[in-house]
Every structure is written in C-alpha cells, then in structure tokens.
Amino acid sequence: MTAVSATPDVNAPAVPTAQRRQHRSGFGAAAFAFLIVMAVATLPSPLYGLYRTRDHLSALTITVVFAIFAGSTIAVLQRDSSISARIGRRGTMLVAVATMMIAVGVLAAWKDLPGLLIGRLVTGVSVGLAAGTAITYLIELRLRADPKASPVRARTIGTAVTIGALGVGPLIAGCLAQWVTQPLTVPYLVFIALGAIALIGLWAAPETGPLATEKKPAGSRPKVRLPVPAAAGTLAAFSANGLFAGLSGLFLATTLHHASHALAGAALFLLFACGVVSQLATLQASRMLALGTVSMLAGLALLVVSVRLSTPNLAMFLIAGALIGAGSGAVFKGTTGIVLEASPPESRVAIRRTCSSHST
Amino acid sequence: MIGAGVALDLGASAPNAVLGFAILVGLGVVVAGWALLGRQQARP
Numbered sequence A: 001m002t003a004v005s006a007t008p009d010v011n012a013p014a015v016p017t018a019q020r021r022q023h024r025s026g027f028g029a030a031a032f033a034f035l036i037v038m039a040v041a042t043l044p045s046p047l048y049g050l051y052r053t054r055d056h057l058s059a060l061t062i063t064v065v066f067a068i069f070a071g072s073t074i075a076v077l078q079r080d081s082s083i084s085a086r087i088g089r090r091g092t093m094l095v096a097v098a099t100m101m102i103a104v105g106v107l108a109a110w111k112d113l114p115g116l117l118i119g120r121l122v123t124g125v126s127v128g129l130a131a132g133t134a135i136t137y138l139i140e141l142r143l144r145a146d147p148k149a150s151p152v153r154a155r156t157i158g159t160a161v162t163i164g165a166l167g168v169g170p171l172i173a174g175c176l177a178q179w180v181t182q183p184l185t186v187p188y189l190v191f192i193a194l195g196a197i198a199l200i201g202l203w204a205a206p207e208t209g210p211l212a213t214e215k216k217p218a219g220s221r222p223k224v225r226l227p228v229p230a231a232a233g234t235l236a237a238f239s240a241n242g243l244f245a246g247l248s249g250l251f252l253a254t255t256l257h258h259a260s261h262a263l264a265g266a267a268l269f270l271l272f273a274c275g276v277v278s279q280l281a282t283l284q285a286s287r288m289l290a291l292g293t294v295s296m297l298a299g300l301a302l303l304v305v306s307v308r309l310s311t312p313n314l315a316m317f318l319i320a321g322a323l324i325g326a327g328s329g330a331v332f333k334g335t336t337g338i339v340l341e342a343s344p345p346e347s348r349v350a351i352r353r354t355c356s357s358h359s360t
Numbered sequence B: 001m002i003g004a005g006v007a008l009d010l011g012a013s014a015p016n017a018v019l020g021f022a023i024l025v026g027l028g029v030v031v032a033g034w035a036l037l038g039r040q041q042a043r044p
Helices: A017-042 A045-055 A059-109 A113-145 A151-179 A186-204 A228-253 A261-280 A285-308 A314-341 A345-359 B002-009 B014-042
Strands: none
Touching (some): A017 A059, A017 A113, A017 A151, A045 A059, A045 A151, A045 A261, A059 A113, A059 A186, A059 B002, A113 A151, A151 A186, A151 A261, A228 A261, A228 A285, A228 A314, A228 B014, A285 B014, A314 B014
C-alpha cells in the first residue's frame, strides 16, 4: 500500500508544463471544494430559529445539535492523517464532498429532530476530513504548478477559505430562507448542486502527496502538545465567535426585533469576514495577539451594552460582531505564530492541526 | 456556545447569559494572552 506524507512536499521534482496547468486548475477545484464543505458547517445557523419554531425545540436541544457537529469534526480531525495516507489528499477531499452531499441530503429530506442530529453528525465528518487535508493539498498543488511559488500564499488562501466559508454558508442560507418558499429545503438543495460541481472539479484534479514506498510506523508521526496558554487563548477566541454566532439569531429576533433570516445570515457573514481580513494582516505574532485581544474585549463590551440598553442598538450589535470576529482571527493567528516560532520545523504541521482542532 | 445554550435552558435571560459568558471569555483571552506573551519574552 502506498502512503502519503503528512507534510507538504516542498521539494517536489520539476513538473512538465501540461501537468503544471493541471495542478493550477486543480488548485481552483480544491479551493472551491474546501469552500463549500466549510460553508455547510455553518449553513443551518440562520435556520435554527425556523427549526425551533416548527418543532418547539429548546435552546438545550439546539445546543446538542451544535455539540454533535463539533464532536464528530474533532473525532475525524484526530484520524485525518491516517485517512489521507490510505486514500490520498484528493481522495480525502472527494470523500469529504460526497459526505457533505449526503449530510445536506439528509437535512433536506428529513426535517425532524433525528434527521437534524444525523445530518449534523455527518456534516461534522465531512468538515473534519476537509479541514485536516485541504490546506496541505492546496500548498502542494500550488508548489507543483509553480515550484518557485511561496507556500505562504497558498496557506493564506486556505486559511481565508476556512474562515470565510463559515460566513458564506449562513449568508446564502439566510438570504434563501428569507426569499424562497421552502427555507428548510432549498438551501440544502443548492449545496447538493454545488457539491456535484466540486466533485467534477476534484475528479480532474491531480493527486499530489509524495507517494511513499513503505507505510510509516504508527509512532512516526510527530506528537505535539500545545502550551496551556496557547490552547486556552485559541479556545477563548473561538468561544467568543461561537457565543456571537450561536446567540445572534436569537438577539436579532427577540431583543432587537429584527426577525429577518437574511440579516441573521449577514451578521454571521460580517463576523467571519472580519476574521478573514484580520488574518491577512502581516504583523509580528505578539503584536497580532495583543491587538486581537483588545479588539475582542472591545467587541464583547459593545455586545453586552448593545443588548442591555433600554433601546437595544442594531448598529452597535453589528459593530460588536465585527470586532469579535476580527479579534478572534487575530488572536488565533498571533497564538499560532508565537507557538510556531518556538517549535522545531518538523512539528509545525502537527501544531497547525492541533490548533485547528482546538478552534473547532 | 454550549454553555450559553445550557444557561438559557436553565432560565437565564439572553442579555444575562451574554454578560456572564462575555466576562468569562474576556478573562480567558486576557489571561491566556498575558501568559503566552510572558513565555515568549522569557525565551532566550
């Protein structure tokens, strides 16, 4: 059996021009596939209000739906290396997209609570598969297309797709829920169609992993432990994101009296888009961490004030979301940067993976 | 998110749930950031 290395193959041999073109188009196909799988992670967020009204679901039940998704994502992220070693990075992405299509198919066809739980469990599997593989695959495709290219740009695109997609999903679902007649069906059908396009693109994309002749022993993968402050910082940053993402729909409908699904989706898009923009900044890691912390604290303070005013303020609420999103993106990038600076090169891929699983 | 959902289910109002969790998350970010920057400066 062949095995695929867990680290990007930076020193790949020279590739003929036709293959380079194939790798370049494969990069676009992989980025698109990654985008739609990650978008499904947050796709139902503006729809939970509809589920809650339709089936009289409690806040705790919705919380269990979130927890099931997070649990399955983390479980798959832990095993992702061994999966991509067996079926390759392209194979893993194909399985991730196919699994995502099954998940949204279940959500579209079975709208009761068991269907919602199973659909989100399967969504977590697809997100875990894609999140653990896609960025490495993108870097390798980019380096095969242009061996002189910097892997940093591919990594930046991968990071932007990861967080940006989390905003794109609720924006699409919120707008469709607002303006189509079957809000709990149409958003999912749209993503089944997008998934079919992604499958076709990935089918034509080349495999990249350096094929090893021997299977690596199980203990050869570097095991890393994040320093406690780094793990706590990442956890806190994404808790703030989760707090806003989870409660914004409820606040908009009840406290702020704006029951628009499109607005609920747009609020989440703003949160995650600001996270992408802040991650594109090229600052020193320690400065990034400090600025991110200040932004997040200001956002949390504004959020509390905006919903506790005698006349709750929508603009203040949205600015709070933007500051929290930008802050959490900066804290994540700063924390990861500080840990990477202090780590040996062979541990860096594993550290990034560990940070990703904490952020989930 | 999960904590806030449990708090709401136990009867906390949404503004109170946000206040409580904002304080927790804010403290977590500040303490973690402080510790991480301290470790970085202590490194040779």
